[in-house]
Amino acid sequence: MNTKWLEWGQQLQALAQNGLTYSKNPYDIERYHQLRSLAADIMAAHTDTESTYIHNLFSQEQGYATPKVDVRGAVFKEQKILLVKEKEDGCWTLPGGWADIGDSPKDAVEREIYEESGYKTQAIKLVAVYDRNHHRHGHPPFAYHVYKLFFLCQLISGTPTISIETEEVGFFGKQEIPELSLTRVVPSQITRLFDHYADPTLQTDFD
Template sequence: MARTEHFHDPHAPKPNSIVVAVTTFVLDGQDRVLLIQRTDNGLWALPGGAQDVGESIAQTVVRETREETGIDVEVTGMVGIYTDPNHVIAYSDGEVRQQFSICFRARYLAGQPTESDESSRVEWIEQHALDELNIHPSMRLRIDHGYANLPQPYIG
């Protein structure tokens, strides 16, 4: 299913849903961040996705990261909560979702970067190389906050 990101776009469609979703900020031993290139829009992003009924939010982080990247992680904290009502995601099935994403900090446990149905590429990316990638501004904010290691989670 294709998706289109609208960010502070006055012509964006009106949202018709909010879904609890997560993203995972995880670094390897060389301070490289784990990113995927999404198959639904081609953008680079932190791994993540929607919470399933019957799982805790930490279980969602672990499951989504493993599914999209092949990497096993352990949740260690929170980077922030991202709920900008002017960021909506329109899906090809008619759903228009208002952003609601909790970005978690996690520790790498095991695994090798492995592509999935949702990720055409999975790579550990050095911070200085981020500007070369096509990353949505909202996702870049989460990555920058993760690297900043703020004393308190971002709420916005």
């Protein structure tokens, strides 16, 4: 699937956001607003989303445009990996989400795992840093450019507990993986996490 339109839209949005951050000239500011609207129109033309909705998303972004950071934790027990079922789409994913301002990556992933699954863990290894946009991963199109950080985490304590975002919690073997929420994680990434669990000496993967 050709997703050049997504790359162009994201680049135009970044140019517009950076221009609005630093420009003082009112004519330039007007042009950057027009450029942002064009980026929203490009994305709307290739999705089922209204351009006004995308424009509002872009308008919330301020300062110099950089990729967002998504953290995901791989927790294993008896050769099985922890997954949570998302209420949003009814599919399964590794616990995780956006890294919050003020959190270190380690703190962020441990907090996300606890909030979404009820398990307390300790992040022990950065397994991978992936560019969500890279075609080799196969994530569906998304408005933002995202770096995904995957951590191998050691289970400490806790009991399965659902959250406002999750409706089921479970451990699954390598051949038992349920339907995944592909916007969050894809099968090849799950497979690679099993590889790192089986061989802790593997080096960190990165794009």
